[in-house]
Amino acid sequence: MAQPVPNLHHLELFYHVARAGGITAAVRAMPYGIQQPAISGQVAQLEEELGVRLFQRRPFTLTPAGKELFDFLAPFFGALPEIAERISGTASKHLRLAAPATVIRDHLPAVLAGIRKSQPDLELSLIDASQSRIFELLEQEEVDLAVAELEGRAPSGMKTEVLLSLPLVLLLPPGQAMPKAGLKALAGDVALVRTPEDTAIARLFAKGLNRKNLRWPSRIEVNTIELVHAYVAEGFGVGVSVQAPGVKLPKGVKAVELKGFPDLAIAGVWRGKLGPLAESVMDGLRKRAKK
CATH class of the missing domain: 1.10.10.10 (Winged helix-like DNA-binding domain superfamily/Winged helix DNA-binding domain)
Incomplete structure (x- = not known):
């Protein structure tokens, strides 16, 4: 034995x-x-x-x-x-971040550049991820901090801090004006271009339509906001997007704020206690959001 x-x-x-x-x-x-x-x-x-x-x-x-x-x-x-x-x-010198591609491309470089000045040996892992994937990465402790589109509450055990609230907008292709009857004149008759129905923007748009007792199924689904803008610019239909700082619309495309629709919250999300590097990133994002 x-x-x-x-x-x-x-x-x-x-x-x-x-x-x-x-x-x-x-x-x-x-x-x-x-x-x-x-x-x-x-x-x-x-x-x-x-x-x-x-x-x-x-x-x-x-x-x-x-x-x-x-x-x-x-x-x-x-x-x-x-x-x-x-x-x-x-x-202490390795930071793992997850965020949508637009955040990684347009906002994190400036924030991380400031951190590198005091931490020249900084090591980074940046993951382009959707909202649902971001929560999975945090749950599996594969990232230290994430920037995510937040719709309602985050999963249990996760801490959040809203950085920005972005209004939803309707994108009109070149040469098209908003009808006097508003959404009622467009819903169902005009092709709708939006992100997939499981994305935060699509769900918030659906909630806004329900408040107005309207139905507007999409005819074209694309997986990024940039593609929504591109297809609207080419006249494929009317698009759903957000009024985001620093985002330039294609030439001729007009954005009309969707009054009465819920805003899209952009938040920092993490589990447990933030380490010094992750806290520095959050501080940088807070300052950038205020601008």
Whole structure:
């Protein structure tokens, strides 16, 4: 029958006792708080599991079995502080971000350039992702911070900070004016160009239509706002977009704000506590949003 594997925590306590030269000294030297009776009891359990005495109590001396075990454990437990420091140092200069392509292209470069001035060895992983994919990446702890379109509440356990609220707009192709009857004159009769129905913009647009008791199914679905703009510019139909800072519409395309429709929120999203680099990015995004 195989010997049971000793409890790892019991082994750690024995290492500290052997290294400090006694239980009382180990209590003072432990990297975390633990009382003397707890150490005594758990080391006694280790001795019982192994079936040997590991040290003499008074005066403190390791038995041959105890010295053999300590010599085996010391390289591992002794190196933990160093490896933790190395891992922490690597993590402190590596930042993983997820955001839509427009944010990565148009807004993050300026924010990250400022951070690189104080952190020249900054390492970056930038992921172009949709709203649903962003939440998956955060849930799986594959990114440290994300910028996402936020519709309603984020999934449980995630923290958010809204940076911008963008009004929805209707894009009219060159040469087309908004009819006096407004949306009622367009809905259902004019081709609608929008992003897929599972995107935040499409869902917010649908909510606005429901408020006005209107139906307007899309005839053309494209996967980015830029493509909506391009197809509207070519006269394929009327498009749904957002009034975003710094976004230039194609020549001849007009944007009409959709009054009474919900705004699209752009938010920073993360789990747990932000590290220093991620907090610096959020600070940069806040300042950029105010502009």
